Amino acid sequence: MASQRVFQVGLRRAGVPMFSRMQPAGRIAQRRFAATQHVEESEGQEILRKQRLQRPVSPHLSIYRPQITWYGSALNRVTGIMLSGSLYLFGIAYLAAPAMGWHLETPSMVAAVAAWPVFAKVGAKVALAFPFFYHSLNGLRHLSWDLGLGFKNTTVMRTGWAVVATSVVAGLYYTFLG
Secondary structure (H helix, E strand, O other), X not given: OHHHHHHHHHHHHHHHHHHOOOOOOOOOOOOOOOOOOOOOHHHHHHHHHHHHHHOOOOOOHHHOOOOHHHHHHHHHHHHHHHHHHHHHHHXXXXXXXXXXXXXXXXXXXXXXXXXXXXXXXXXXXXXXXXXXXXXXXXXXXXHHHHOOOOOOHHHHHHHHHHHHHHHHHHHHHHHHOO
16 A cells, blocks of 8 residues: 555656646645635634544553553562662662761671561561562563563463462561571
């Protein structure tokens, strides 16, 4: 279809200088069959407003059924940002510690964490364990996709839920038994 259109436009361009005495050579003759009239600015805006009401609305994500791939992708990004952000913050604090007078060497960190109440220790382990295991296991899943394995819908769903379950089990093990 597009090649036919290009051919027709080319014929028109080639034929315009020969058959039309009113158009200078090299110019394209345009024909507009729509009737036009001058309208005021406010009237034109009203026409556009009415046309917008008749246009179809683009569907939103809320009309689709949620899938494990959506949540898995979002959670992978969020856990990656959480882990890398905390690594960068600690790295910058560790580098700035001597100049600021902070003590972030290992013995002082161990002593500080040992003084925390139990719920704070468990909360810190949970905040690190679940994102770490989910992001790591989902990274292995993505590496298998890079090899071309596991692209069937059932396999994608099964491995998505397997990553969630395994990261929960590993996170709980690390939090309470590790």
